[in-house]
Amino acid sequence: MAGNLGLITSIANRLLEATATTATQASEQVLAQLVDHFDLRYAFLRYSDHDKRTSVLAAEWPPRPDVADPDPFAVLPFASSHPVLALCENGKDLVTVHHDFDDGASPCPLVQRGPGGAPAVAAAPLIAGAMTVGVLGFVKGRSRKWKSGAINTLETTASLFAQFQARISAEQRLRHLVEHDDLTGLRNRRSLLAYLSDRLAVQRPGPVALLYIDLDHLKAINDSFGHTAGDWFIRDFADRLRDCAGSQSMVARLGGDEFVVVPDEPMSAHAAASLADRMCRTLHGRLVIESQTVTRTVSVGVAAGTPGRDDGGDLLRRADEAVLASKRAGGDRFTMASANSLKQRFRSDIERHLQGDIDHDSLLLHYLPEVDLWTGAIVATEALVRWRHPDRGVLLPDSFIGVAESMDLAAELDRWVLRTACEEFGTWRSRGLGQGTSLRVNVSPLQLTTPGFIGMVAETIADFDMADGSLCLEVTERAVVHDIDNTTRTLGQLKDIGVQTSIDDFGSGRAVLSHLQTLPVDALKIDPRFVRELGTNANDLAVVRAIIGLAEAFDLQLIAEGVETPAAALELMRHGCRRAQGYLISRPVTGDVMASLLSSRGLPMPFLANSKALTTEMT
Ligand code: C2E
Numbered sequence: 319m320a321g322n323l324g325l326i327t328s329i330a331n332r333l334l335e336a337t338a339t340t341a342t343q344a345s346e347q348v349l350a351q352l353v354d355h356f357d358l359r360y361a362f363l364r365y366s367d368h369d370k371r372t373s374v375l376a377a378e379w380p381p382r383p384d385v386a387d388p389d390p391f392a393v394l395p396f397a398s399s400h401p402v403l404a405l406c407e408n409g410k411d412l413v414t415v416h417h418d419f420d421d422g423a424s425p426c427p428l429v430q431r432g433p434g435g436a437p438a439v440a441a442a443p444l445i446a447g448a449m450t451v452g453v454l455g456f457v458k459g460r461s462r463k464w465k466s467g468a469i470n471t472l473e474t475t476a477s478l479f480a481q482f483q484a485r486i487s488a489e490q491r492l493r494h495l496v497e498h499d500d501l502t503g504l505r506n507r508r509s510l511l512a513y514l515s516d517r518l519a520v521q522r523p524g525p526v527a528l529l530y531i532d533l534d535h536l537k538a539i540n541d542s543f544g545h546t547a548g549d550w551f552i553r554d555f556a557d558r559l560r561d562c563a564g565s566q567s568m569v570a571r572l573g574g575d576e577f578v579v580v581p582d583e584p585m586s587a588h589a590a591a592s593l594a595d596r597m598c599r600t601l602h603g604r605l606v607i608e609s610q611t612v613t614r615t616v617s618v619g620v621a622a623g624t625p626g627r628d629d630g631g632d633l634l635r636r637a638d639e640a641v642l643a644s645k646r647a648g649g650d651r652f653t654m655a656s657a658n659s660l661k662q663r664f665r666s667d668i669e670r671h672l673q674g675d676i677d678h679d680s681l682l683l684h685y686l687p688e689v690d691l692w693t694g695a696i697v698a699t700e701a702l703v704r705w706r707h708p709d710r711g712v713l714l715p716d717s718f719i720g721v722a723e724s725m726d727l728a729a730e731l732d733r734w735v736l737r738t739a740c741e742e743f744g745t746w747r748s749r750g751l752g753q754g755t756s757l758r759v760n761v762s763p764l765q766l767t768t769p770g771f772i773g774m775v776a777e778t779i780a781d782f783d784m785a786d787g788s789l790c791l792e793v794t795e796r797a798v799v800h801d802i803d804n805t806t807r808t809l810g811q812l813k814d815i816g817v818q819t820s821i822d823d824f825g826s827g828r829a830v831l832s833h834l835q836t837l838p839v840d841a842l843k844i845d846p847r848f849v850r851e852l853g854t855n856a857n858d859l860a861v862v863r864a865i866i867g868l869a870e871a872f873d874l875q876l877i878a879e880g881v882e883t884p885a886a887a888l889e890l891m892r893h894g895c896r897r898a899q900g901y902l903i904s905r906p907v908t909g910d911v912m913a914s915l916l917s918s919r920g921l922p923m924p925f926l927a928n929s930k931a932l933t934t935e936m937t
């Protein structure tokens with residue numbers, strides 16, 4: 319075994335680095351390593367589909383020449399194929415077979431005779447909990463006894479593959495839950511907004527066209543034929559829409575009768591109008607429901623947005639207003655959105671006032687406490703920037719950060735926030751407050767990979783004595799996936815200088831999930847959109863539980879954001895998430911109030927008193 323330790327370590331590392339996208343390739347590389355090391359004729363990895371009672375090929379090495387399409391060995395029934403597979407349907411023990419199963423010229427690599435005689439097969443089941451989830455097999459060209467080194471390596475690699483498979487399928491399940499609409503399998507609103515925020519980020523190609531499509535008369539169909547027929551009508555429409563939009567476009571269902579298509583290529587408003595016209599005609603159709611013919615028509619609203627200037631919510635709103643105009647005009651038509659929404663006028667006003675320069679006196683910080691739900695103790699505080707606008711009063715960051723980013727003011731803003739927050743935090747600590755707590759500061763997406771960023775952070779923590787790991791920088795998933803290689807490097811450099819990092823708004827279902835195991839981050843903050851309705855929304859709970867599972871698997875700290883109700887807090891505690899922030903606990907407060915909260919023994923958690931059941935359950 320000792321001789322194979324290097325091989326096992328290399329296999330373990332290869333699987334650790336693999337993601338859902340690279341799983342097949344990584345599995346093949348592992349099999350190739352094994353074939354080479356043990357001079358095997360063939361190695362295979364198959365996963366079990368217990369519902370269909372079949373064994374499904376996941377990877378093999380070497381590849382078979384001239385594989386037919388469909389591949390007859392891709393899916394094999396447990397019961398009627400090779401006995402090794404039958405034994406591995408539910409078996410938990412290693413299986414070795416030396417019999418001569420050759421049925422003549424069978425192309426099956428498990429039974430084919432080699433030059434030295436009948437093949438020998440050794441197969442180790444993949445065990446996850448009480449289940450056998452697959453099988454890893456070695457095939458030699460002739461029946462010789464297996465050496466213990468090969469068998470030990472086979473069993474160890476099978477258990478590594480079982481863990482790998484569990485992680486990949488948890489990732490895929492979570493991603494699917496988070497991104498899709500249950501009824502149609504199309505993307506959901508959340509996924510659409512995430513996609514739009516990528517497409518509309520600064521420096522991305524534009525314009526980005528959006529078609530908001532409303533299925534006319536759904537209510538009448540539900541009323542006349544019932545909801546089962548209504549659901550069928552929606553699903554049928556979704557299939558048609560998918561075909562007609564093409565596989566590269568983003569196609570989402572927002573709920574009810576509302577759908578959105580975003581073509582993947584930049585598209586002018588004019589070209590989007592022709593596309594909308596074509597879609598109206600293609601989607602127009604006649605269907606028979608309970609022997610009655612119904613005519614299907616759609617109303618479409620078209621809007622185009624500019625990257626770095628518009629955001630997804632705004633683009634959707636404009637297209638939605640245009641759909642209403644189509645509906646009011648009787649449906650079965652498209653309408654172009656007006657170019658200037660209220661939001662855009664507001665934006666121009668912000669741009670005018672920022673004027674290419676940030677007046678530091680008009681910026682201020684508020685702080686949001688993060689607590690241990692079980693004790694109410696403050697464990698961290700998050701700095702949140704505000705801007706005192708000359709006419710509009712104090713503005714929240716969502717209304718000006720995007721503008722500042724597009725005007726190249728983000729670096730200056732981030733530097734001001736970081737220095738001011740560290741300075742204030744240092745003042746609290748010098749008064750003996752907030753010992754053992756962390757300071758969390760948000761970083762704009764593009765800043766993270768800007769030259770000089772690490773130097774600026776290093777200088778700040780040196781100036782304010784914060785190199786003890788008490789500073790944690792928060793980056794959003796958008797920032798991480800924007801430039802994954804550079805971000806990974808920057809996060810590693812931050813770790814090296816003693817700064818912690820967390821992924822903010824985690825769970826919006828971006829590609830970051832597949833990079834989690836290699837990203838040097840310390841914490842995940844669960845996106846408030848999954849937290850707000852916890853206690854009443856089962857789908858959100860499924861997502862949160864999956865995130866809790868991931869955080870445990872990768873040994874990351876976990877913080878829930880946006881806790882607004884006792885039900886959400888209790889649900890989090892019940893499932894093992896201790897840290898949280900949100901309006902139930904505290905609103906963002908000024909620095910002075912934050913200092914006095916830090917001097918108290920913690921925040922009251924009144925909902926705990928009403929939850930004897932949970933306390934009993936957990937103790
Ligand atoms: P975030 O980092 O996820 O910050 C949490 C936001 O959620 C804050 O909004 C906070 O007031 C709000 N919040 C907290 N608990 C609840 C709750 O229970 N319900 C609801 N509805 N909201 C809650 P805020 O201050 O408007 O900040 C919004 C976002 O702006 C932040 O999200 C962060 O991404 C960004 N941001 C804030 N400060 C800065 C900064 O200094 N620099 C940069 N680059 N971004 C910042």
Ligand code: MG
Pocket residue numbers: 700760792822
């Ligand atoms: Mg944050």
Ligand code: MG
Pocket residue numbers: 822823843845846879
């Ligand atoms: Mg957040």
